[in-house]
Amino acid sequence: MFTGEEDKTLPATAGMEAMAPRVVLFDFDGVLFQGDSFRQFIKERYARSPLRKLLALTALPWLLLVWPISWRLAVRTLVHVSLLGVGERRYAAEAQAFAAALVRRPRQFYRDGLQALRRHQAAGDRVIVVTGCERAVVQGILDQLGLEGVEVLASECRPGLLGMRVKFHNVGRRKLERLAAHGVAAWQLAYSDSLADIPMLKSAGEAVLVNGTPKTCKRLEKVLGRSVSRVEWF
Incomplete structure (x- = not known):
C-alpha cells in the first residue's frame, strides 16, 4: 500500500511480458474527474x-413511489425528463458544448490522474476508460482534454419517440460485459475510487484505489x- 509522495507514481506490476502492451483501465468519475460528470450535465x-x-415536479408522485423500490429507476426518470424532445443530433451537440465549457473551469479534474494516464x-500501454458516464459526454470531455x-x-443513450433514453448503464459487473464484448479478456492494472468497481478490480493484475479512505x-x-x-490524487 502506497502513501505520501509515492502515491503519485505509477504502480509497478510484476510478471508482465515486455513484448505485449499492458492493458490499463481507468474509471472516470472520481479518478480523472472530480465528481459525477453525467449528473452535472x-x-x-x-x-x-x-x-x-416543472415537468420533474409533475413526476414527483411517481418518483416517491418508485424510490423505495429502485432509486436507479427514479434517477433514470429524471434523466429522461431532462432529455424530453432532444434528438440524437442535438444531444451530441449539447454534450460537446458541455464538455467544452467543463474543461475550462478550474478544479474540475484530478491533475495527478490525467498525468498518470498520459504516462x-x-x-x-493500452489505456481504456471504463465508466458509468454516458459515452457522448465522456468522449467529448476526453477530446477537449x-x-x-x-x-x-x-x-449509452438511444433515441426514442420522446427524446433520448438510457440504453445501457455501464456499472458494476456490466463493465466486465463491455470489456468482454470489446475483446478485452485480461488487464494488468485498474484504477477506481469506488467499491462498485470490485468486479473490474478483482480481475486486474493490480488494483489501485484512488483517494480511498483506509476503511x-x-x-x-x-x-x-x-x-x-x-494513491492520493489532486
Whole structure:
C-alpha cells in the first residue's frame, strides 16, 4: 500500500511480458474527474430550463413511489425528463458544448490522474476508460482534454419517440460485459475510487484505489483477498 509522495507514481506490476502492451483501465468519475460528470450535465440542463423543472415536479408522485423500490429507476426518470424532445443530433451537440465549457473551469479534474494516464500512454500501454458516464459526454470531455488514443467503454443513450433514453448503464459487473464484448479478456492494472468497481478490480493484475479512505481500502482488500495500491490524487 502506497502513501505520501509515492502515491503519485505509477504502480509497478510484476510478471508482465515486455513484448505485449499492458492493458490499463481507468474509471472516470472520481479518478480523472472530480465528481459525477453525467449528473452535472443533467443538473445544468435543469438549471437552464424552468419548464424541465416543472415537468420533474409533475413526476414527483411517481418518483416517491418508485424510490423505495429502485432509486436507479427514479434517477433514470429524471434523466429522461431532462432529455424530453432532444434528438440524437442535438444531444451530441449539447454534450460537446458541455464538455467544452467543463474543461475550462478550474478544479474540475484530478491533475495527478490525467498525468498518470498520459504516462501510461507514453509507456506504450493500452489505456481504456471504463465508466458509468454516458459515452457522448465522456468522449467529448476526453477530446477537449486532448487525450487522443484512449479507448472508451461507457454508458449509452438511444433515441426514442420522446427524446433520448438510457440504453445501457455501464456499472458494476456490466463493465466486465463491455470489456468482454470489446475483446478485452485480461488487464494488468485498474484504477477506481469506488467499491462498485470490485468486479473490474478483482480481475486486474493490480488494483489501485484512488483517494480511498483506509476503511474503504481495508474493505476492498478483504473482498479481493489481497493487498491493493492506494494513491492520493489532486
